[in-house]
Amino acid sequence: MLKTKTTLKYLINTLFILVSCSITTAQTNLVVDKIIAQVGDEIILKSDLETQLAQYQQSGYTIDDEARCIILEELLIQNLMLDQAKLDSIEVSEEQIQGEIDRRLRYFIAQFGSQEALEKFYHKSILEIKAEFHDLIKNQLLIQQMQNKILGEVKITPAEVRKYFNNIPKDSLPYINAQVELAQIVKKPVISESEKSAVREKLNGIRNRILNGEDFGTLAYLYSEDPGSAKNNGELGFLPRTALVKEFAKVAFSLKEGEVSEIVETEYGFHIIQLIEKKGEEANFRHILLKPKVNPYALLKAKQQLDSIKQLIETSDSLTFAMAAKRFSDDKETKGNGGKIINPNTGMTTFEMSELGQIDPTLAFKIEKMKPGEITEPLLFTDPQTGESAYRIVQLINYMPPHTANLRDDYQRLQEAALNEKKNRLLENWIKNKIKNTYVRIDSQYKNCTFNADWSQKFEN
Structure with a gap:
């Protein structure tokens, strides 16, 4: 049952509309x-x-x-x-x-x-x-x-906060679950130029087959690594320019109907694009996406780099984890604030342990055994920006045990x-x-x- 009266019912929470x-x-x-x-x-x-x-x-x-x-x-x-x-x-x-x-x-x-x-x-x-x-x-x-x-x-x-707290009946004070504050340093595997060249060569071969008369949609179905559109013969449907990443949009909207683009590189990989139809400010495209494969050696090298960074932090009298994050981390979202990880549910820097367990069970298992200030070994994880594998080390900044809410x-x-x-x-x-x-x-x-x-x-x- 939903509560008829809820705190801040009128303050519209940003719904995670993608969930369902x-x-x-x-x-x-x-x-x-x-x-x-x-x-x-x-x-x-x-x-x-x-x-x-x-x-x-x-x-x-x-x-x-x-x-x-x-x-x-x-x-x-x-x-x-x-x-x-x-x-x-x-x-x-x-x-x-x-x-x-x-x-x-x-x-x-x-x-x-x-x-x-x-x-x-x-x-x-x-x-x-x-x-x-x-x-x-x-x-x-x-x-x-x-x-x-x-x-x-x-x-x-502060006086209003104290008054608010004092007006809560003692037997109604909320119970606060265990919470943690975390920071991370991320190293991503470097995609080699040889791997990029191999993907470009393969995609260029597909493009030549299309230019020589083969059907774009059929080849998209067979070869595209975008599972969402491959099953539709590469078709994306009508989209506004603003819904596309800049590199893709710039090329896609410059095409004539039926024209096939040169190879386009975006954060998702390498594409060739075909314009199907334009309607006002929107257009319908097909595309074929190929992604460079991460060399296992490059992933291992990222792990080894983090081993060295961790050792450097733990043996240095002057290099803090926050300083190292700013200097070494490949994660643009966190390196500027000392590596602190933002809770996507709340926008704050704290996570309830149960919540962390749902987001990353492996990390939660490691954190449970740590003390504030300690750093994990390099952990393999999926980069939420690209969906690719990367390594990170995570520091437990602070641990707050479960307790009844109090002002301190x-x-x-x-x-x-x-x-x-x-x-x-x-x-x-x-x-x-x-x-x-x-x-x-x-x-x-x-x-x-x-x-x-x-x-x-x-x-x-």
Whole structure:
């Protein structure tokens, strides 16, 4: 059962919409779609509601009439913010959109173990996944920007934090699970020029076969290493330029219909591309992807480099792990902040041990036996950015044992909770005022819903 009142219900959490896309797509395809609500210029479809319900159900919640009403109100509030964001001419850059998509994909690649496993599960290529969620991510970022505009100046004082903590009944203080803070240094195997040349030569041979009359789609089915599109004869479907990595988009959108590109190198490997059709700002392509193979020796060399770096840190009086991360790590995401690993679920630098066990069981097993300051041996893992194998050493920066929440050990967590409660009150007032001054209509079939905000005057007769 979903809670009717939840802390920060109105502060829209960024949904991991990729989690259940295969399930929700299957379900919403069965829904006879119709508009069930309108907020300003934004509409809510029945399929939108069913998609959200499926996501919550996959998370283990029971879906009943109460849950349906709660989720509908979340959608109403999201669209209230989205409509206001557009009225206020709030913008998000394409760089922000792609950065957020990439961040989420890194998380899911880590969850599935590789990019190939993710693509196989969703029956889509990584490019298709990016394109499918482009506009959804854009709208979510606009909602977040609107929230920031409303709540960005809200502060919390130490006195307010203490008052918040003291108002919690002693028998209701939360139990905090064991948490860890981690940092990493990553070394990736170097792909040799000879391997790149071999892939280029093979791909160029395929390209020549196409130019000599063989079918691009058939050869994509036979040879492409993009499992999401290979089964569709290499076809990606209609995509906007912004949904593609820059190197791919630059070449793809310069082609004429039916034309086959020269070889294009991206972070995913080497491609040849064929333009099928253009429609306005979108185009449909086929591509064949070949990936250079990692030489086992190169992987071993990365491991040996980390052995040396670990020894250097442990024997040096001046070189800290954070300094070594900045100097030696190949991971762009973490090297700038001393190697600290960001929790993709929370955006913080701490992980609950149970959570870490779900993300990386091998790492969690190692960390359980370590003391703060200690460093693992080099560990093989899947780089969430590329889906390729790499090695890393991980330092346990801090370990916090399980305990009942208190101001000394959990001030940051309590400060955040107190701040969120204060923001929630402010946002509730904003929503109340906006409902009065915004065109809203809701399908009368939801008239019996008990909402947190007052939508009672907004139902169709």
